[in-house]
Amino acid sequence: MSAIAPMMAHDGDDVDFSLVPSLTHTQTNAMHELLRIAPVIDDLGRLFRDAGHELYLVGGSVRDALLGSLGHDLDFTTSASPDQTHDLLRRFTPSTWDIGRDFGTIGALKRAEDQEWQIEITTFRADIYRSESRKPEVAFGDTIDGDLVRRDFTVNAMAVDVTTRTFVDPYGGLGDLADGILRTPSTPEHSFSDDPLRMMRAARFASRLGFQVAPEVVRAMTEMAERIQIVSAERIQAELSGLLLTDSPRVGLDLLVSTGIADLILPELPALQLELDEHARHKDVYQHTLTVLDQAIELEKARGHAPDLVNRLAALLHDIGKPATRRFEGPKVTFHHHDIVGAKLATKRLKALNFPTQVVKSVAKLIELHLRFHGYSEGAWTDSAVRRYVRDAGDELERLHMLTRADCTTRNRQRATRLRRAYEELEWRIDELASQEELAALRPHLDGTEIMAVLGIGPGRVVGEAYAFLLEHRTEHGPVAHDEAVELLRRWWADRGER
The missing domain is CATH 1.10.110.30 (Hydrophobic Seed Protein)
Incomplete structure (x- = not known):
């Protein structure tokens, strides 16, 4: 077996393995991480060894251990068959699953020293891919080197023998990890x-x-x-x-x-590399898009959000309607309605990629609304306009805040400051109205059940029309007392009857 060196002695004492002399820090990371997971790998390794099988910590787990960032998901490979692995794991922990058995993978959950570890053990693989196939023909191998050569990159093709703590690196992954x-x-x-x-x-x-x-x-x-x-x-x-x-x-x-x-x-992305006309100038839409994505990620962090796929897809796709709507009007380039066109294009592409329905709807809504703020920055909005902005954004309001802010990439410092202050003012006004009117839960003055009771009608299209009327009134004029809302509804009903 090639490129092997001892990584750590069984008693936990550090052993120098100088495959690459400059990797002392990496070695320290690895030994620290292996000691941390020792309660899991010691018992597991003993179990497989006693049954006559090899067991290796492998792939991303080894890479992350070398980088000092190993999490609680541990990947192993073994000479044991899937059936043998399943039998051994059931002796190791009562929580096992075999949903990946056809691909040679058995999973388990192990609790040790107040920590929880998710374990996946896969039989040595030697998969075969046909030129026209979308999936591998699963074949099991019999050596660790044969398994590692089938992996994607050398930094993911390293392993540690769990029993002997021997480091296995036949393809130079350690050096590539050091060199980045x-x-x-x-x-x-x-x-x-x-x-x-x-x-x-x-x-x-x-x-x-x-x-x-x-x-x-x-x-x-x-x-x-x-x-x-x-x-x-x-x-x-x-x-x-x-x-x-x-x-x-x-x-x-x-x-x-x-x-x-x-x-x-994702052809809509490279399509943003529009040819720039020396007379009719506009910013590089492709580079602008990547900058918007960068800024959306920064805003996620600044506003305390976890990485958000919807936010990032919306930033990436917000301008994909521009190539189809670009027009030259004298010295000026326009992209009229690129928000509407972009929302439709995003919906089509995300559906084709089988993104979840709610993700598709959320991204499309954000793209469709991402220009709405510019009306505010160009002139004062009434309270009703602010309510409508909130109503139309619905559950996507916070994401719309981030997308709109991220979409400002101008190098004109004065303009950037003006836009930032305008949006801060808009958010402040939204917060003020929200505290006064429960704006986040913007609903009509009466719900469907109350509408039917006041008008003496059953469920049907008219109830929806009445609901829409009351919601528009609520948006335009703010909240009113219950009795006033009832009177408004009755007048609407009377006027409807007169027509």
């Missing part, structure tokens, strides 16, 4: 032919880890971009979502665009 480079264990052409989704994974890891993608990998991505089309929409959607939820998705998105992969999975 993404390379494939086999040739990138062979790797991407096996599983084309790895090309998108390169973009995700470049963003997540801040690594450079090796030139030969970029070249293979460019030459083999069309092979991404055999991958299912579900897998592409999951990988794109993972990329967008990193701290710096811009790097990965740029890579997908420059290699031509985005042309095939």
